[in-house]
Amino acid sequence: MENSVLTSIANQFGSPIYVYDTEKIEHQYTRLSKAFQHVSQLQINYAVKALSNVNILSYMHSLGAGLDTVSIQEVKLGLYAGVPAQKIIFTPNGVSLEELEQAAALGVQINIDNLTSLEQFGSKHPDVPVCVRINPHVMAGGNANISVGHIDSKFGISIHQLPHIIRIVENTRMLINGIHMHTGSDILDIDVFLHAAEILFTTAKSFDNLEFLDFGSGFKVPYHPNDIETNVEELGEKLGERFQSFCEDYGKNLTLVFEPGKFLVSEAGYFLTQVNAVKQTTSTVFAQVNSGFNHLIRPMLYGSQHQIKNISNPNGRERFYSVVGYICETDTFANNRRINEISEGDMLCFHNTGAYCFSMASNYNARFRPAEVLWHQGEAKLIRKAEQFKDLIQNQVVLDLAVLKAS
Ligand SMILES: *Cc1c(COP(=O)(O)O)cnc(C)c1O
Numbered sequence: 001m002e003n004s005v006l007t008s009i010a011n012q013f014g015s016p017i018y019v020y021d022t023e024k025i026e027h028q029y030t031r032l033s034k035a036f037q038h039v040s041q042l043q044i045n046y047a048v049k050a051l052s053n054v055n056i057l058s059y060m061h062s063l064g065a066g067l068d069t070v071s072i073q074e075v076k077l078g079l080y081a082g083v084p085a086q087k088i089i090f091t092p093n094g095v096s097l098e099e100l101e102q103a104a105a106l107g108v109q110i111n112i113d114n115l116t117s118l119e120q121f122g123s124k125h126p127d128v129p130v131c132v133r134i135n136p137h138v139m140a141g142g143n144a145n146i147s148v149g150h151i152d153s154k155f156g157i158s159i160h161q162l163p164h165i166i167r168i169v170e171n172t173r174m175l176i177n178g179i180h181m182h183t184g185s186d187i188l189d190i191d192v193f194l195h196a197a198e199i200l201f202t203t204a205k206s207f208d209n210l211e212f213l214d215f216g217s218g219f220k221v222p223y224h225p226n227d228i229e230t231n232v233e234e235l236g237e238k239l240g241e242r243f244q245s246f247c248e249d250y251g252k253n254l255t256l257v258f259e260p261g262k263f264l265v266s267e268a269g270y271f272l273t274q275v276n277a278v279k280q281t282t283s284t285v286f287a288q289v290n291s292g293f294n295h296l297i298r299p300m301l302y303g304s305q306h307q308i309k310n311i312s313n314p315n316g317r318e319r320f321y322s323v324v325g326y327i328c329e330t331d332t333f334a335n336n337r338r339i340n341e342i343s344e345g346d347m348l349c350f351h352n353t354g355a356y357c358f359s360m361a362s363n364y365n366a367r368f369r370p371a372e373v374l375w376h377q378g379e380a381k382l383i384r385k386a387e388q389f390k391d392l393i394q395n396q397v398v399l400d401l402a403v404l405k406a407s
Pocket residue numbers: 047049050068070091182184185186216217218219259260261262263355
């Protein structure tokens with residue numbers, strides 16, 4: 001998005017503020033669909049947890065996407081946004097049987113990731129088709145916090161327990177209609193991913209009534225111009241071909257499902273924040289912005305390196321800055337970064353802030369969560385108001401302690 005547009009959005013709606021560009025979302029959706037164009041049945045389910053504003057969910061639906069949800073509340077958000085239950089899959093981990101039953105009652109596809117839930121759910125509801133989440137024990141990315149397929153991961157049912165899955169299915173006569181894996185973020189090595197896919201194919205052969213195979217997500221997006229990213233075109237060609245040949249062996253055309261979050265929305269997001277103070281210490285120049293990890297925690301949580309541009313002075317000479325927030329805690333967004341010279345009052349723009357940014361925001365330090373704006377067909381539309389003081393206290397129950405003391 002152009003600096004002038006971003007600046008005028010900040011002027012109109014205030015800062016800090018999140019801005020999402022629908023054109024980029026559409027571009028990514030189309031790119032992934034095209035990469036898998038040789039697959040006869042492809043379904044892309046957007047992972048709601050990346051960015052769960054209902055306008056984003058209904059926009060995804062308008063593109064043809066379904067939804068991947070991880071809590072009953074996300075399921076309800078999806079339904080509220082107008083996405084039909086048949087286009088929603090529920091992939092929680094460690095939830096109660098009641099939560100699974102609630103989702104099933106709403107008509108969404110259930111995906112179960114542990115043996116006890118599978119056995120309990122199958123015994124009570126043998127007629128409800130269920131997908132099984134397996135853990136192929138393949139490390140897709142380098143970061144153990146965001147890679148969820150390794151041996152000690154809490155996610156999925158270990159592939160070594162396949163005999164137990166099969167026994168439960170036989171005993172309960174439940175119907176398994178899908179097999180799922182999600183090896184976590186950052187697929188850099190296509191061959192590693194294809195290896196995990198082979199494990200899924202092998203597993204799938206043990207089930208006769210499948211309708212889909214869900215390969216999860218983990219597409220890596222670039223964070224700066226020379227950054228590495230998942231080559232989805234190469235993946236589409238290789239996995240697409242292999243998938244079709246599997247379907248021939250299986251004797252039925254299955255649906256290939258992906259559930260990207262980051263890939264669809266990361267690059268569509270911009271976070272605008274204003275510089276309150278420029279502070280020079282003995283070794284560092286700090287730019288202190290009107291935000292903190294209460295609004296954007298990924299740099300501190302995952303070490304993610306968001307590009308930061310000074311859109312108030314895009315042609316100024318570059319200097320080195322540490323960009324930090326206003327939270328009473330270390331909240332460093334960037335260390336020793338070259339940025340066009342910053343003056344107090346300048347607007348900084350953080351890139352790649354569509355995924356896992358607003359959705360992880362909190363009220364820490366009793367700060368308000370910021371507004372969100374959709375940039376759609378040349379117009380900026382407010383899709384969430386910034387919080388106000390009343391939002392901080394609306395669920396607090398105020399006791400009159402003076403009265404309690406007296407009585
Ligand atoms: C978080 C999640 C995704 C999305 O992952 P991205 O890296 O954002 O694409 C997909 N599937 C499941 C089950 C998830 O938990």
